Amino acid sequence: KAGVTQTPRYLIKTRGQQVTLSCSPISGHRSVSWYQQTPGQGLQFLFEYFSETQRNKGNFPGRFSGRQFSNSRSEMNVSTLELGDSALYLCASSLYWSSLSGNEQFFGPGTRLTVL
């Protein structure tokens, strides 16, 4: 079974630009979560999608947005890029979404975004 795939793997942008990152979950997985990883802040939750609906959102500005398609693939968008947005963006897929219990999340290799 193929794992979580993310494209592109590396990206260089300049301040003020916008960027779109893509994530394809493991086949059959319907929940996709996005995380930002930086040396200073560690892994921080951005948002989670299930059945094309955003279920949870982390404490990030509105410049960060996402969506999920009917095939469970997800994209996240960052507009008006700032230097501090340089980070590794990780996508994780899970089989289901539940408010009652956790389930294992499988992480993709990430997209390394550098903002100049």
Place this chain on the structure above:
Amino acid sequence: GQNIDQPTEMTATEGAIVQINCTYQTSGFNGLFWYQQHAGEAPTFLSYNVLDGLEEKGRFSSFLSRSKGYSYLLLKELQMKDSASYLCAFLPNNAGNMLTFGGGTRLMVKP
């Protein structure tokens, strides 16, 4: 509020046992996860505890005490390939799969 802490770095010797501690504070709790992350790679799932006690999986074991807000990951018979960051994360109530991660513990295994 919510908070989670773990040591920044640890060093251990090949063949030894090491325990990585994690303490957390949250008003609602739905489980504690441990992930391993090698440099430049994605985190990989190690364990999930939702009830008090010890869960053993081969060389790795994870312990949880909900009343103390405390967990540890125990690695036995350390190998060089165990050099990695170990991430502790809790799942709040009614939060789907929204994990709150600690800063990670960088473990260096020396010969």
